[in-house]
Amino acid sequence: PFQGLMALDSPYTGIVDFKQVAQSYAEDFQEAGGTILTDFEVTDMKMAKESSSGSEDGLKYPVIVRSSKGEEIYCQHIVTCAGLYSDRLSEISGCSPEPRIVPFRGDYLVLKPEKCYMVKGNIYPVPNPRFPFLGFHFTPRMDGSVWLGPNAVLAFKREGYKLFDFSTTDFLDAVLYSGLWKLVLRNLSYGLSEMYRACFLSAQVKGLQKFIPEVTVNDVLRGPSGVRAQALDSDGNLVDDFVFDGGTGDIGSRILHVRNAPSPAATSSLAIAEMIADEVKRRFEL
Numbered sequence: 046p047f048q049g050l051m052a053l054d055s056p057y058t059g060i061v062d063f064k065q066v067a068q069s070y071a072e073d074f075q076e077a078g079g080t081i082l083t084d085f086e087v088t089d090m091k092m093a094k095e096s097s098s099g100s101e102d103g104l105k106y107p108v109i110v111r112s113s114k115g116e117e118i119y120c121q122h123i124v125t126c127a128g129l130y131s132d133r134l135s136e137i138s139g140c141s142p143e144p145r146i147v148p149f150r151g152d153y154l155v156l157k158p159e160k161c162y163m164v165k166g167n168i169y170p171v172p173n174p175r176f177p178f179l180g181f182h183f184t185p186r187m188d189g190s191v192w193l194g195p196n197a198v199l200a201f202k203r204e205g206y207k208l209f210d211f212s213t214t215d216f217l218d219a220v221l222y223s224g225l226w227k228l229v230l231r232n233l234s235y236g237l238s239e240m241y242r243a244c245f246l247s248a249q250v251k252g253l254q255k256f257i258p259e260v261t262v263n264d265v266l267r268g269p270s271g272v273r274a275q276a277l278d279s280d281g282n283l284v285d286d287f288v289f290d291g292g293t294g295d296i297g298s299r300i301l302h303v304r305n306a307p308s309p310a311a312t313s314s315l316a317i318a319e320m321i322a323d324e325v326k327r328r329f330e331l
Contacts, residue, residue: 052169052171052256053168053169053171054166055167055168055169056166058166058167060167060185060186060187061187062187063311066311070314085112085114086112086113086114087110087111087112087134087137088113088137089109089137090108090109090110090111090123090137090139090300091109091111091296092107092108092109092295092296093108106119107119107299108120108121108296108299110123121299122300122301122325122329123138123300123301124300124301124303124325125138125300125301125303126303126306127302127303128146129146129148129203129272130146130203131146131274131303132144132145132146135290138292138296138297138300138302139294140291140297140300140302141290141292143278143279144276144278144284144288144304144305145218145222145276145277145278146203146274146277147199147222147225147275147277148199148200148202148203148204148205148215148219148272148273148275149198149200149272149275150197150198150200150206150271150273151194151270151271151273152194152195152196152198152243152267152268152270153192153193153195153269153270154192154193154194154246154250154266154267155190155192155193155265155267156191156260156264156265157264157265158190160260160264160265161191163257164183164185164191165185166185167183167185168183168256168257169183170182175235176197176232176235176283181193181194181196181252181253181256192268192269193249193253193265193268194249195271196239196242197239197273198239199219199236200215200272201215201216201219202215202216203272203274204272206269206270206271206272207270222277222279223279224277224279224281225277225281226281227280228277228282228283230281246262246267247262249265250262250264250265274305276288276304276305276307285307286307287305287306287307287317287320288303288305289301289302289303289321289324290302290304291328299329301321301324303321
């Protein structure tokens with residue numbers, strides 16, 4: 046009975062400026078006594094040596110987190126939510142490298158300002174269970190613009206927001222992972238279709254016309270891009286549920302890795318935070 050269902054109109058869905066929401070979260074955190082450090086690339090996690098933990102503070106905060114600049118933070122417990130780098134941060138801490146992160150870049154189109162009247166609310170395609178992140182969304186923005194997309198193509202850099210961004214380390218990490226090849230070989234036609242649409246504007250617009258037939262190539266412009274931190278297991282399965290884990294030993298027992306927080310992570314951020322806090326209490330017996 047649902048064979049003809051193509052799109053989900055969501056007339057009561059609200060939109061927000063999530064940058065502003067995140068900044069508000071940050072202010073709440075700081076007012077509660079938290080400290081936010083930016084430009085702090087974690088390169089090492091280790092237990093403090095006996096000689097350096099003789100003080101009461103050293104015994105209370107025995108885990109040292111070191112940055113690429115040599116800065117150090119002493120911790121009692123650690124929760125990581127590292128997105129595109131969640132697998133690498135887990136490895137640094139001595140925990141499991143899986144699920145691995147394979148970055149997919151999503152390119153958006155935008156409606157020309159004079160054409161934004163065509164979209165009055167959020168429109169979503171019915172998800173394909175094999176590829177839940179594929180499909181164009183019609184998304185009005187706070188500034189009145191309308192984003193169309195995204196597509197999903199393999200990115201050659203974990204923060205590869207531009208078409209020609211490339212990192213040898215990130216590229217080799219992805220293409221040498223057997224899970225990626227299993228995914229690609231099982232879904233070759235999907236992947237080639239996405240690559241074709243990424244290259245040709247007319248092909249993307251053809252997809253949009255399934256929902257709004259009036260849209261033409263002249264109505265759209267190429268817009269911004271994002272990178273999805275897609276978790277992938279060794280069997281080539283897309284991980285579309287939450288993954289929390291830690292490890293064993295001195296550091297592993299003091300750490301909780303949020304390995305995967307799938308969409309709608311921003312929309313559900315307060316509920317997810319509550320779930321993580323409950324997991325922290327349970328795991329660390331706080």
